[in-house]
Amino acid sequence: MREIRFHGRGGQGAVTSAELIAISAINKGGFAQAFPSFGPERRGAPVVAFCRVDDKKIHIRAKVYNPDVVVVLDPGLVDLLDPTEGMKEGDMLIINTKKTADQIKGLKNTSIKIATVDANKIAQEELGRVIVNTTMIGAFIKATGIISIDDITEPMMERFGAKLGERNMKALKRAYQEVTIKG
């Protein structure tokens, strides 16, 4: 089982990221869960969403405490909280940032792999607004291989419709190309 945690801000679509990945995994016959850190939705406040993917039925009804993968949708969150909490050596942290992995300071756990991508820039150019949840899935796919670009295409089109779906897929594919993985 692979456990994933998303850090974002209310309104950035962290829950949508988790859901799209879960639905992609389920649609190809696998098992998955996606769920928010339950509570009132407050735009801009730091939020967390979770996802589990497995090839057999998942029996856990609790939050993710030891994620194999953490995705940070908002660069500002790295300084606000510890995105590496619960991670162990070799796990993957994926950050939306202009910086390189080496330029990111202050992480409490340095034994992890770090993937960086400037998703803000990609989303601005491809979608015309800085909503990076779908863009970051591209980086996620490249960095983890938990699902593929083929797997995500149909759920994306279903969620956003043909026109907006295409643009989101374009942003996703750019992030897949542009992400840099260290470690």
Place this chain on the structure above:
Amino acid sequence: MAKPIDEITWQELGIGAVVTEIGNSVQYKTGSWRSERPVVKKEHCIKCGVCWLFCPDMSIVQTPEGHFTANLEFCKGCGICAKECPVGCITMQGEEA
């Protein structure tokens, strides 16, 4: 009220204690509750039906001649008919002879 309520068993009540006998309230004679009865002076009655309209128990009935009078099997003696009669032809009289 095929049976008095203190004789009905739980098995006879049926699901939800739904009452399926239509209009069985006519079996419930409430006339014994009365301490006064309405008495109509027919010669003054103008056959307007106001007493019939106001009676809360629907116990005012029209006679073949068109006057109105109380069915004493159900009349509880509330006196509303006497109060409402526009010509004052109904008076309440004590039940005790």
Place this chain on the structure above:
Amino acid sequence: MSEIGKGRKGIEVSIAMADAVAQADVDVIAAYPITPQTHIVEHLADIVANGELDAEFVPVESEHSAMSVCCGSAAVGARTFTSTSSQGLALMSEIFIIAAAMRLPMVMALANRSLSSPLSIWNDHTDVMMVRDAGWIHFFVENGQEAYDGIFNAFRMSEDPGVMLPVAVNLDGFIMTHMVEPVEYVDGELIKKYLPEFKMKNALHPDNPVSMGCFAMPEIYTEAQMSREVGIKDAYPTIVKAWDEWGALTGRHYKPIETYRTDDADYCIITMGSFGETAMEVADMLREEGEKVGVVKIRLWRPFPMEEFRKSVLGKKYLIVLDRAISFGSQGGPVAMELRSALYGQKDAPVVVNYVAGLAGRDVSRKDFRNIILEGKKKAVSGHTDGFTLYGLRG
């Protein structure tokens, strides 16, 4: 009948439940939105507004009115659905009780949530325990598939001419309602086979007048209560049959009491609702460590499956009962109280240790389960079995 396709989907449990309600071809939905039930009724409102389901969606001004509408629609023999949570259930409680007493079939998705105060929107079982004695049939689901299936099972039970009782499908708020996971849908043919048209005897109709909810003197109220008591107890075989037939049609089998690795277990953890899934996972972990622990899951809460419960636990050394509510001023959690009274005076009755955890959405992780099971075992061995322990309490 709504055209909602069959097949396996990754879907939010609330949406799957609403789809099931539409597939069950309900006639009337009356509900007021409240977290965490909201997605269920919002989706149903969409389905009706889009013309995909020929039903009346009554957007009432309160839960009290929601339940009143449901009573009216059930009384005329319409297939009726509602959903609520927490304070909403509290507000509808007056009519909620009447629905059971008047034997009006309907189905409620009860997204379990804590009661104020302090104000909380998160999950526990204090709302359902508030109406424990109302006379509804209550069962609990522990995953999305069970929530979806439960809607069909509930209508089948509720509308059976020998049952005629409202049924609450209890699902843990957020933990279930806001979860995206795989759910296998059934097709319309299967539903037609499983769920016959609702034909209510003595439904309100001008051609067949009846009186419902009459006044009762002390001379008859006792008999009316006995009729209710026998009614819900007699529903039991129909409930089991509704699950058995669903199992035969879908391969998904449900029982009033379910057990996991209990055959050779020395002791068991007992859960109700979504706790059951994590408990199984942790039982597997503890088995690896040599602990002979099993899991007993209570699916049917009312009518309580006394015999099946006893059969599943008599002869075990101890039971660790995990509640999600407190009955203030009592021995502890409502489930533990129920089980203690079920076991009292029985030969080979296990010792009961009671934990209350997961109040108002406080997460209960695998580690927490492990602690509860191992600590609970210690308490049982040392004879500290009175009252209950509030797990994770500070101070």
